[in-house]
Amino acid sequence: MIDHLPPDDAALAHRYAHPFADGRAFVRANMISSLDGSATAAGRSGGLGGDGDRRVFRVLREQADVVLVGAATVRDEDYGTPEHPALAIVTRGEVAHTPRLYPADGAEPLVYSGGGSSVDLREVLADLYRRGFRRVLAEGGPGVLGALLADGLVDELCLTVAPMLVGGDGRRIVTGPDLPTEHWRRLQILGDDEGYLYTRWAR
Ligand SMILES: NC(=O)c1ccc[n+]([C@@H]2O[C@H](COP(=O)([O-])OP(=O)(O)OC[C@H]3O[C@@H](n4cnc5c(N)ncnc54)[C@H](OP(=O)(O)O)[C@@H]3O)[C@@H](O)[C@H]2O)c1
Numbered sequence: 001m002i003d004h005l006p007p008d009d010a011a012l013a014h015r016y017a018h019p020f021a022d023g024r025a026f027v028r029a030n031m032i033s034s035l036d037g038s039a040t041a042a043g044r045s046g047g048l049g050g051d052g053d054r055r056v057f058r059v060l061r062e063q064a065d066v067v068l069v070g071a072a073t074v075r076d077e078d079y080g081t082p083e084h085p086a087l088a089i090v091t092r093g094e095v096a097h098t099p100r101l102y103p104a105d106g107a108e109p110l111v112y113s114g115g116g117s118s119v120d121l122r123e124v125l126a127d128l129y130r131r132g133f134r135r136v137l138a139e140g141g142p143g144v145l146g147a148l149l150a151d152g153l154v155d156e157l158c159l160t161v162a163p164m165l166v167g168g169d170g171r172r173i174v175t176g177p178d179l180p181t182e183h184w185r186r187l188q189i190l191g192d193d194e195g196y197l198y199t200r201w202a203r
Helices: 009-015 051-063 071-076 121-130 142-150
Strands: 026-034 066-070 086-091 110-113 135-138 156-162 185-191 197-202
Touching: 009 051, 026 051, 026 142, 051 135, 051 156, 051 197, 066 071, 066 121, 066 142, 071 086, 086 121, 110 121, 121 142, 135 142
Parallel strands: 026 135, 026 156, 066 086, 066 135, 086 110
Antiparallel strands: 156 197, 185 197
């Protein structure tokens, strides 16, 4: 029997309380996948989402101190900088100064650039922690998530499974180097009337 996604946001937040870790940031990833394992529909993750997923997305952001995301997702999904939480972007180059990322009178993103090469994601997390961001929400994309996982830097995965088959050659929610086939621990499965599953896993 699968519990129903709680109808009120306070109860939902309770189900998704973002843990803390001692002396370091606790990294939670949030991703969505189709039934056939694609991280996108028509090139964007938004094509997979529904009302419940958008609620979970919002509640997870409310729980976090900072969102960590790759520059490609920022470009493909036209990210803006929210008032809360802070936004941190990793890039090997630069991010375009769009009005959505750099609103005239709003918050600006933190940009970690390797100036042509990769940044050390462990260092990025350490810097975020030093700045007081203890709860990190990694929103992808698959490349950044794969790199974080390869370095053993992800504590928890929140994965929404969308009741859709999309075919095509969309990437999976994790790309990059092979990972050790370790078993993750299932923490929670919720469902809704639209057929979505909201799963939560711990390393
Ligand atoms: N299903 C989901 O939940 C979900 C979530 C997020 C995104 N997506 C989808 O995933 C796609 C994008 O994913 P992606 O895997 O191509 O890209 P991504 O993981 O969002 O970003 C990759 C980019 O991040 C930067 N980057 C990654 N690791 C870095 C490091 N160690 N140091 C410095 N920069 C680093 C580089 O940016 P530069 O190119 O600027 O150097 C790299 O090209 C989009 O289609 C998006 O819609 C799906």
